[in-house]
Amino acid sequence: MGVIFWTKGGNMEELPKIHFRDPQQWVQFGLLVLIALLVLIGCIGTGQHLADAQFIGPNELKRSVGQLESYAAEAQVIDNYSHNGEALRSYTEAYSSSLKKATDSVAEKLTDHAHDRNLSAKTAAVIAMANGLSAHLGQYIHQPTRQLPGAQASSHYYDTLSSRLQNLDESL
Amino acid sequence: MKKLLGIALGIMVALGGFIDIGDLVFNTQAGSAFGYQLLWVVPIGVLGIMVFTEMSGRVASVTGEPVFAIIRRHYGPRLGWFTLVGSMILNILTCAAEIGGVALALQLLTDLPYHLLILMALLALVVLVWKLPFQGIERLFGFMGLGLLTLLIAALKLHPDWSGVGHGFVPRLMSPGGNQLDYWYFAVGILAATFMPYEVYFYSSGAIEEKWKPHKDMIENRMNTVIGYILGGAVIAGIIVMSAELMRPKSINPEFIGTAMLGPLVTLGKAGLIIAILGAIFAIGGAAIETCFSGAYNLSQFLGWKWGKKNLPLKVPAFTISWLAIFVLSAGIILTGIDPISLTEDAVIFSVLVMPFSYWPIFKLARNRRAMGEFTNKRLANVLGWIYLVVIVAVSVAAVPLQLITNKGQL
Secondary structure: OEEEEOOOOOOOEEEEOOOOOHHHHHHHHHHHHHHHHHHHHHHHHHHHHHHHOOOEOHHHHHHHHHHHHHHHHHHHHHHHHHHOOOOOHHHHHHHHHHHHHHHHHHHHHHHHOOEOHHHHHHHHHHHHHHHHHHHHHHHHHHOOOOOOOOHHHHHHHHHHHHHHHHHHHHHO | OHHHHHOHHHHHHHHHHHOOHHHHHHHHHHHHHHOOOOOOHHHHHHHHHHHHHHHHHHHHHHHOOOHHHHHHHHHHHHHHHHHHHHHHHHHHHHHHHHHHHHHHHHHOOOOOOHHHHHHHHHHHHHHHHHHOOHHHHHHHHHHHHHHHHHHHHHHHHOOOOHHHHHHHOOOOOOOOOOOHHHHHHHHHHHHHHHOOOHHHHHHHHHHHHOOOOHHHHHHHHHHHHHHHHHHHHHHHHHHHHHHHHHOHHHOOOOOOHHHHOHHHHHHHHHHHHHHHHHHHHHHHHHHHHHHHHHHHHHHHHHHOOOOOOOOOHHHOHHHHHHHHHHHHHHHHHHHOOOOHHHHHHHHHHHHHHHHHHHHHHHHHHHOOHHHHHHHOOOHHHHHHHHHHHHHHHHHHHHHHHHHHHOOOOOO
16 A cells, blocks of 8 residues: 655655554553653753752762862873974964863852751862862963973973872872 | 665664764763673674664665654654654754763863854854755764774773673673662663664655665665674774773763763873764764754654755755754753753653664564564574564663663662
């Protein structure tokens, strides 16, 4: 049995018709409802996740320290390749700018949100380290002449920062 | 040479489908978090998408029907509309993310502001799509996207532990030493990205654009899917290995496109970095065109408008307005400041909605002897088709809960 169908670039085309049996359509409908429900639950869950993130507890602080460790490690690689002139200037600036924004956002989150009182000293230390890293990253963006601090000084800075972040991470 | 140029559609679809802006970062994260452990997901996904893409190309060349015409006919108005709306949202969100991704990649090569680069990316995409024929688009974006092979070369130059790599290709249900939910979040995420339905929308419509004929072009169809997806899969595996070697020991949790480019920089220097960034621009640009055109194809095929890039733009006004509108709307979304990388991860919600509804009718029609004649699925295609339909449904059901429970792999 054929059916006139209207595809193929708008041309009329006679093609064999394929029927779906009723039970299959029911299965499809059930699947649709299930997936719609999952999405709905998902939306609610996301809202809750966002609400939970407003308070800085040990887990959130640990996560922030982990982020800073990662940004510092990335900054160190960029720094190595900026000093020996192998990285593109635009790449260094754009990448550093992304890292700086992310670092600032970590510092902002820790500053703005309420936190566990027992963690005040550690939170303040993380904020200070984030601000220091942000300032360091700013040098790659704001000094187009590449008058960066010496390679040795930079390397020492990142090594110290990574070590301090690692110690903090382990203490949380 | 002609045969080589003929596989551009497969390469563009595979690179744009596998390696969009979100996947570049996502796979780098997977390698950093789990080392080689998730490599096994790549060949599983590659084989599955090969099976369904080949089927969609075969069905398109035999029946002249692209995916959304089949969906319209098989589901009827209600489910058809649902699938159309879901796929349109997915295409627009993903296209928005890709335009943002092109701007982010361009920013690595220029000193220009991000918002200006979004507008420049939009303009460049519209002009190229308007001016170039379909084959020109697929060749430019497909072959230039191969610059991403530098990521694979970087992985090889980092001298990976081959025994570990080999073990990584052995599927395992649990991650030794890792968080199990995060492990499955990344495994399901890699599979979900592999099965993004816009790949088959674009591929099957592309087959009709290129006027594939059943007897003449079946080999080209198979070459496209096999070579295209093997290349795409190799790049994904390369990203995971590169990240396992370079990022994991330094505790880097990649969040930026710049991080994914560290591999070529460290191993190949400035030239490697430039080639990788150019590859990313074209692969992500290809994904933007793929998603935008998928939206326009789906709409036109569902509503019965005349469509096709093979026609002059003014001869198919509704189709032309559709792709122009999708590009502009997508650029508008990304100009609001939404992070393109997060947006691709959120768009997965809509991909899981439409994924089973997109693949099932292709499989159904490919098995229909009356419609497909001698090109009906053989036994192997049927067995693989059933297995992968189960995988696709499982991925659809698991993707969103895992995304939420793990807070996008950040447990």
